[in-house]
Every structure is written in structure tokens, then in C-alpha cells.
Amino acid sequence: MRMPRTILAGAAALALAGVAACGGGDGETQRPAGATALYDALPDGIKEAGVIRFAGDSHPPYRIVANDGKTVTGIDKELQDALGKVLGVRTEISIVSGLPAALSGMLASRYDAFNGPVKDSAEREKQFDALVWMVTRTSYLIPKAGSSAVKSSGDLCGKRVAGTAGSIVEDQAKRLTEWCAKQGKPGLDFIGFADTNGTILAAKSGRADAAGMTESAALDVLSKEKDAFTYVTQTEEQGAGVDQLAMLVPKSSGLGPVMLDAFKEIFKNGEYKKIMDKYGLQSVAVPEPKMNTAATQ
Structure with a gap:
């Protein structure tokens, strides 16, 4: 049975309207339902990908890597999930062989961030924004x-x-x-x-x-x-207890300021304290997150 041309034309118009609503015609990224101001502030590349890619080596209890070499649990996974939730994007962790691989991988745009634990230093702040979220012993x-x-x-x-x-x-x-x-x-x-x-x-x-x-x-x-x-x-x-540990993100990405706001949000909503308490990290917790503290010391 052939459908009348008016019905076919109407269906086509609806389909085109749907494409336009998704922003697909202009290559724009569809804004997730319930997206917040933090999502709107994310760099366009991350909004398009819908994910923040973290580099991470094996470092229990921060990153506990399963036998498959891919599945990761621990502090980092929970912290990154909490940050991703307030940012409105997914997070994922790729396992690398150590700090040099994480740093070079971020500078080559393979990864968006590395959660260490790594020291905030003036030298690193030349290339990376450092989001301080704990100290160390x-x-x-x-x-x-x-x-x-x-x-x-x-x-x-x-x-x-x-x-x-x-x-x-x-x-x-x-x-x-x-x-x-x-x-x-x-x-x-x-x-x-x-x-x-x-x-x-x-x-x-x-x-x-x-x-x-x-x-x-x-x-x-x-x-x-x-x-x-x-x-x-x-x-x-x-010399213990004086170093501040940070998440690093490349300065060139523009992710640093919005990630700082995301940290502030998980401090405010209690997720930070919940994670630190769960892993017994009360003695190295900080009262508030900060960015690029080494350059100002």
C-alpha cells in the first residue's frame, strides 16, 4: 500500500526537525538533559566526547587494577565518578606505566587529566593546572x-x-x-x-x-x-606533611578552572568527605580545594 505524498512529506519534515533539534546538522553537541553551568563551562572537545579521559598507573588504594589490566577501583575511581557527576560527563581511566607516561600523554592530548597522587610544584605548573585536594605523609x-x-x-x-x-x-x-x-x-x-x-x-x-x-x-x-x-x-x-598533592590537567586544555569548580562542588555536597572517610584519609584531607598553589608560595 502506497502512502499519500502529504503523509510522506510530513514524516520527512518531522525527521529533519528532529535532526535540527539535536544540532546534528551544524556539528554541534547535544546538551544533556539537566546539564548544569559546570557542563556549559567545559571545553568544547570534552563536551563533544562526553568523557574526561584520565591517565593512571597501578597505585593501590588510589587505583586498584584488576587482572584484566583495565578495570579500576579505588579512591580515584570514586573521586572521578563524583566529579563527572557534577560536570555532567563520564570519566574513564587508561592504565599507563608511570608518571612520565601520564605527563607526556596529557601533553600529546591522549589524556585530559592525571590524579597522581602527584606533588604540586612550580615547575609542573608551567604546563599543567594543579588542583590540590590533599596533602601527604x-x-x-x-x-x-x-x-x-x-x-x-x-x-x-x-x-x-x-x-x-x-x-x-x-x-x-x-x-x-x-x-x-x-x-x-x-x-x-x-x-x-x-x-x-x-x-x-x-x-x-x-x-x-x-x-x-x-x-x-x-x-x-x-x-x-x-x-x-x-x-x-x-x-x-x-619533612613530612608539607607537600600538597594535586590532580594535573594541561593548561592548554582550559579544563583547570571548571575542574576546580567541580572540586568545590563535591566538597560542598559531602562527596569528598565521604570518600576520604571511607579510605581513612582524614589526616591528609584539606579544608578546601585550591589551584596552582606552588606558584604563589
């Missing part, structure tokens, strides 16, 4: 088999300490080395690895006397391997 896992000589962080002077290369832990180890020198003792022999898993294996195998990491990461390891390690925490006298 470094702890050192000590294999129980060789722990008799290490009862406090001061006993690490002259010891081999494994840590993630280029991380905040490496900076903290340098401060501890400076403290050791003031005591007339040899400094730490820092051994850099690509990720936290590598540092733990180095300590287990005897290639290092200790594995340095954030205190939250150390507590996570101890909860799973209580019989394998003890741990000590660096003191404020030794």
Missing part, C-alpha cells in the same frame, strides 16, 4: 624478615629505599636524606621504580630494605599482607 614498608634494624624512620639512614620514580615519595626521601645528614648519618639510597607494585616487590625480594609510599598506600598493603611487613612514617621534622 610518606610511610616506609619494612619486610618483617629484616625489620629488626628499622624501628623508626630515622633508622632508614643509609638504607636502600624503593619508591616510584618522579613521585612525591622521591622528594620526601630527599628530605629524609637531608635530615640524616644533619644527624651525621649517611643518606637514603633511593631506587626508582615505575609503580608501587615494583617498590613492594623490591622490598620483598631483598633488593631494597624498605618501600616508600603514601601512608594510605602503606596501610592498604598492610591490610592485605599483615604478616609480611611493618611500617614507619616520616615525621614533620624530617
Whole structure:
């Protein structure tokens, strides 16, 4: 049965109207239902993609990578989901081999952000906006088999300490080395690895006397391997607790200011506190998020 031309013409007009309503004819991005002012402030590229792409290495409990090498749980996943919700876009994490891969990947526009935990520094702020959302205290896992000589962080002077290369832990180890020198003792022999898993294996195998990491990461390891390690925490006298940890986004992307507003929103709505409390991070939480603090110090 042939349909009358008037009906066909009407159907065609409705179809064209639908295309125009979606903005498809001009290549515009359809605005999600219920989108907020934060969504409107996002860079056009992210609105078009509908997703913020995070780089991330394996770093429990921040990023716990499943055996498939893709599925990620932990602090970062929950924090990024909370940010994505107030921004009105999805978030996803791609696993990379360490900090250098994350930084170069962002500068090459493969990723939009990296959540560290990474130190906010004036040097990094030349290329990245740094969204500070916590501070840090470094702890050192000590294999129980060789722990008799290490009862406090001061006993690490002259010891081999494994840590993630280029991380905040490496900076903290340098401060501890400076403290050791003031005591007339040899400094730490820092051994850099690509990720936290590598540092733990180095300590287990005897290639290092200790594995340095954030205190939250150390507590996570101890909860799973209580019989394998003890741990000590660096003191404020030794330089701990002064470094601010940040999410990095390339300055050229324009994402930094709107991401700061998103952080402010999850502080305001309680999601930040909920996540920090869940993972026992109350001692390193901050009262408010800030951006690019190093350049102003």
C-alpha cells in the first residue's frame, strides 16, 4: 500500500526537525538533559566526547587494577565518578606505566587529566593546572624478615629505599636524606621504580630494605599482607606533611578552572568527605580545594 505524498512529506519534515533539534546538522553537541553551568563551562572537545579521559598507573588504594589490566577501583575511581557527576560527563581511566607516561600523554592530548597522587610544584605548573585536594605523609614498608634494624624512620639512614620514580615519595626521601645528614648519618639510597607494585616487590625480594609510599598506600598493603611487613612514617621534622598533592590537567586544555569548580562542588555536597572517610584519609584531607598553589608560595 502506497502512502499519500502529504503523509510522506510530513514524516520527512518531522525527521529533519528532529535532526535540527539535536544540532546534528551544524556539528554541534547535544546538551544533556539537566546539564548544569559546570557542563556549559567545559571545553568544547570534552563536551563533544562526553568523557574526561584520565591517565593512571597501578597505585593501590588510589587505583586498584584488576587482572584484566583495565578495570579500576579505588579512591580515584570514586573521586572521578563524583566529579563527572557534577560536570555532567563520564570519566574513564587508561592504565599507563608511570608518571612520565601520564605527563607526556596529557601533553600529546591522549589524556585530559592525571590524579597522581602527584606533588604540586612550580615547575609542573608551567604546563599543567594543579588542583590540590590533599596533602601527604610518606610511610616506609619494612619486610618483617629484616625489620629488626628499622624501628623508626630515622633508622632508614643509609638504607636502600624503593619508591616510584618522579613521585612525591622521591622528594620526601630527599628530605629524609637531608635530615640524616644533619644527624651525621649517611643518606637514603633511593631506587626508582615505575609503580608501587615494583617498590613492594623490591622490598620483598631483598633488593631494597624498605618501600616508600603514601601512608594510605602503606596501610592498604598492610591490610592485605599483615604478616609480611611493618611500617614507619616520616615525621614533620624530617619533612613530612608539607607537600600538597594535586590532580594535573594541561593548561592548554582550559579544563583547570571548571575542574576546580567541580572540586568545590563535591566538597560542598559531602562527596569528598565521604570518600576520604571511607579510605581513612582524614589526616591528609584539606579544608578546601585550591589551584596552582606552588606558584604563589
